[in-house]
Amino acid sequence: MTDYEKNEFFLDGKNLTPEALAKKHRIEKDPSARTDHMKYMPDMEVIQSDMLEKLLGEVEAYDPAAYTAADVRRALDKDDIGVEDFKALLSPAAAPFLEEMAVKARNETGKHFGNTVYIFTPLYLANYCENYCVYCGFNCYNDIKRLQLNEQEMEHEMKVIADSGIEEILMLTGESKKMSSLEYIGTACKLARKYFRNVGLEIYPANVKDYKYLHECGADYVTVFQETYDSRRYEELHLMGHKRVFPYRFYAQERAILGGMRGVGFSALLGLSDFRKDAFASAMHVYLLQRKYPYVEYSLSCPRLRPIINNDKINPQDVHEKELCQVLCAYRLFLPYVGITVSSRESKSFRDGIAKIAATKISAGVSTGIGDHESKYSHTEDDNTGDEQFEIADVRSLDQMYNDMSGEGLQPVLNDYLYL
Numbered sequence: 001m002t003d004y005e006k007n008e009f010f011l012d013g014k015n016l017t018p019e020a021l022a023k024k025h026r027i028e029k030d031p032s033a034r035t036d037h038m039k040y041m042p043d044m045e046v047i048q049s050d051m052l053e054k055l056l057g058e059v060e061a062y063d064p065a066a067y068t069a070a071d072v073r074r075a076l077d078k079d080d081i082g083v084e085d086f087k088a089l090l091s092p093a094a095a096p097f098l099e100e101m102a103v104k105a106r107n108e109t110g111k112h113f114g115n116t117v118y119i120f121t122p123l124y125l126a127n128y129c130e131n132y133c134v135y136c137g138f139n140c141y142n143d144i145k146r147l148q149l150n151e152q153e154m155e156h157e158m159k160v161i162a163d164s165g166i167e168e169i170l171m172l173t174g175e176s177k178k179m180s181s182l183e184y185i186g187t188a189c190k191l192a193r194k195y196f197r198n199v200g201l202e203i204y205p206a207n208v209k210d211y212k213y214l215h216e217c218g219a220d221y222v223t224v225f226q227e228t229y230d231s232r233r234y235e236e237l238h239l240m241g242h243k244r245v246f247p248y249r250f251y252a253q254e255r256a257i258l259g260g261m262r263g264v265g266f267s268a269l270l271g272l273s274d275f276r277k278d279a280f281a282s283a284m285h286v287y288l289l290q291r292k293y294p295y296v297e298y299s300l301s302c303p304r305l306r307p308i309i310n311n312d313k314i315n316p317q318d319v320h321e322k323e324l325c326q327v328l329c330a331y332r333l334f335l336p337y338v339g340i341t342v343s344s345r346e347s348k349s350f351r352d353g354i355a356k357i358a359a360t361k362i363s364a365g366v367s368t369g370i371g372d373h374e375s376k377y378s379h380t381e382d383d384n385t386g387d388e389q390f391e392i393a394d395v396r397s398l399d400q401m402y403n404d405m406s407g408e409g410l411q412p413v414l415n416d417y418l419y420l
Contacts, residue, residue: 016141024141027132027239037235037244044248045207045255051288052250058083058284059229064276067091076100081333086283089330090276098326105329105358108336116411118339118361119401120168120198121161124370125149125188129174131241133227135272135305138174140241147370148179154188157371158195164365164398167415168198170223175204175243182210186217193218197415200265204242205252211259220417221297222256223265224249229281230273237272254289263297264289265341270319270327271305279327283334290335299339299361300331304346321350325357332358344392351394352408364401366392 016024026033040046067088075085076097088094089101126148129138137144149157161169171188173180185203192199201214202223211222228234231246238244253264266285268278279302286298304319324346331340342351342359344366355362396404405412 064091086334101329105332128176128179131243132239162195170200172202189217215260221263224252228272233273265299267301303343328358
């Protein structure tokens with residue numbers, strides 16, 4: 001048991017302290033006990049921009065039910081898809097056109113990406129978190145086994161992953177500046193640069209100077225999930241911690257760009273709110289930034305809500321595979337040059353199929369736990385691992401994924417960057 005667990009939340013790593021339990025009940029029952037989710041905290045950098053207001057206005061005005069089959073037909077008959085066309089393609093009216101959308105999306109993907117599919121793996125460095133997000137397995141009040149890799153353990157995990165053939169890694173932490181400091185993450189970036197050609201980060205949002213530091217340590221790109229662009233729903237789901245501040249999270253990618261990151265990734269967690277509006281908002285976020293910073297590499301993910309430890313009350317909005325396929329095809333037609341990543345949350349059959357249509361990037365050898373890549377890759381038991389953030393559906397190794405993608409007629413790519 002660490003001092004963090006003992007002093008902040010738990011008596012014995014399992015039972016909440018009386019103070020923590022009282023605070024948890026208070027913020028759950030009394031909305032007035034929560035901080036203003038639109039107000040920045042003192043350590044948060046403010047970017048002078050009206051992009052958030054513009055985007056929220058677009059989302060508020062979007063009514064998916066207002067679009068007809070004729071609107072969808074007009075969109076599909078165009079070579080260049082505009083914002084209104086994209087809205088139509090995301091609408092329920094587009095459901096009967098899904099096969100046609102998939103054919104058009106496949107052609108568009110082939111035009112810009114060929115038949116390639118990029119393969120990477122995530123590495124979770126720590127699962128400590130200071131946020132209370134009711135849908136996340138890492139939330140600070142959830143009784144899970146917490147772990148933080150030290151420098152030697154980090155490097156050991158990286159070597160195990162690199163020896164499997166992986167050349168791109170995405171490193172993740174829970175959102176705790178205390179247990180995953182910038183210096184700690186910077187050390188991980190320096191180590192990762194020894195083993196991998198492409199290094200990504202999915203960590204808590206940071207300020208421009210912090211992103212500049214992490215880029216200098218070796219990070220190439222940053223991914224931040226907004227989770228939901230529905231401000232009211234966001235406030236209901238994020239009850240405590242830095243993540244509660246909606247606008248600071250929204251501007252994370254722009255701060256990363258200003259800090260020198262080569263690429264930025266975006267996503268909503270589909271199922272937390274109206275998935276059509278969240279999908280629309282995610283793509284519009286990219287669309288607006290793409291016009292402001294055209295030299296940056298942009299990518300979109302499209303994860304659906306998955307079960308987590310100790311929570312069977314999430315009640316996600318229904319987002320089925322057909323709806324997810326529709327979203328991904330609409331993304332490809334609206335943003336033809338943007339990379340699209342499909343999570344291991346999805347099944348093998350779905351990932352194999354969508355990689356031939358719209359997706360350009362896919363993970364392999366995935367674990368959302370801490371410190372278990374060696375046991376996962378060598379099939380040995382190891383109790384010294386931290387609990388996972390969520391359940392995954394596709395557990396294929398790199399070799400399995402590589403062979404399956406090749407068998408589907410795709411060309412798996414492990415890296416396409418050269419550092420001179």
